Amino acid sequence: MSDPEALEDVPLPERRQRARGHDAARSAIFGNIAERRLPGAILLHGPQGIGKATFAFEIAAAILAATGDEDAARVEEQVAAMSHPNLFLLRRRPKDGKGYYTVIRVEDVREVRDSLHHTRGRAGQRVAIIDSIDDCNPSAANALLKTLEEPPADTTFLLVSHRPGQLLPTIKSRCHNLALRPIADTDVAAVLMEQGGAIDEAALQRAVALAGGRPRRAFETLALDADSALGALQAWLADPLRHPAGVGLQLADALGADAQSTELSFAREMLDDWMADEARNAAMQPGARMRLASANDLWDKAHALLAEADSINLDMKQTLAAIFNAIRKHVSLTVPVSAEPR
Incomplete structure (x- = not known):
């Protein structure tokens, strides 16, 4: 599925699956996965552009590999292609014509909810990523709340939020809250360099300085004029x-x-x-x-x-x-x- 927030020449979060930084949160969540103590819903919240969606797909791949019957490499390939039958993704949908809807609609939530109630396509846990829940209109948010209150069996929801203060308190109360923060400058620089291609040292340092710990902002800086x-x-x-x-x-x-x-x-x-x-x-x-x-x-x-x-x-x-x-x-x-x- 395409991403309405995608930047040109920057891989989608599902294709990266390796979020720089966030080591403490990673250790806690991966510990839960290893011990089979998965919460029904995890709210990944923090400033926009720090890698929350990428981290959500990293968590999803780990859950699918740990609970399924395929090795991690094969699972990661399927996640990158969005072809794993136990992975579901909810984003703002493309319009029939040009562009995207400005919100996640109630019918979009219902479509994912109905899919989750079908017989699973493969052994193991199912994972549904909402990127981002901030885009849900009121009707969609209420429909999602009902799903969280009566979740399908063996399903983990990963909710990405840039503005958790604006979410329904009842949604937040249903989730394990995981607060993420801007990452270190060295990690931002590493994200930029991982994309390949030559980046002038001065441009790299300028992008990192303006990024404030947000890789997305660093990519946006590289696209701006030097002056x-x-x-x-x-x-x-x-x-x-x-x-x-x-x-x-x-x-x-x-x-x-x-x-x-x-x-x-x-x-x-x-x-x-x-x-x-x-x-x-x-x-x-x-x-x-x-x-x-x-x-x-x-x-x-x-x-x-x-x-x-x-x-x-x-x-x-x-x-x-x-x-x-x-x-x-x-x-x-x-x-x-x-x-x-x-």
Whole structure:
């Protein structure tokens, strides 16, 4: 099955089946597989682009090999070709014409559910991967919940989620939760090099630096122009007060020129990461209630501005300029007294 989120010239997750990093999670899950203590459903959640879907297929292949009657190499070949009769995959489906549906529909969930109730095609456990459950519309999510509440025998569900906070609490309560985090820079570099082809050392280092532990973001960086404004944004976010106020306006002009560009989408992810890290760091710092409150207000304001810009097609340059100004204001209000703004 094709993947609506696939990047050009990057193998689909089912073809990779080897996720870099995530060693602690791998050890725990593979231990359960070896001991035949498989949960009915596993929720793999974390930031987008860190290899969750690839890891899901790695887990699936391990389950099918451990519980079936074929060796691991043969199982992995079938998983890569999506031909193993005990493996089921639910993604957003292609339309009859061009493109993909924007959501996973209730009829898609029912189709997989009905298939799981048929006689299995081979000995061993069955595995159903939902990539990603975030794409389920409300009806599909409720249909999936009913399936998790009354699951088919000898079936493990692997649910991939980039935004677990938005899932139905009842779905999360039915799953063994496995939180995954961005991987090490060395692992990101290894993923890029595994793809083959010559990658200039400077381009490799730039991609790794901008990736923030997300291999998908690194691949996206390689597809961008070398003079992309993303590097300047990264430098600005490292210390907004070090730069003149006009730099924020320059960044807004460069990044907001095309509201549909990959560069802007990338920049929005970087801003999300920065604001989330700022709130997380403030929450962990004793006596930083003002900084945490300011970080939370910043998050709410930035997302409200972006949502408004998206819904009524406002000028993205002005939206970004307002967000950069709010970030600068937040930092200036919460910077230690000993650190003078520059």
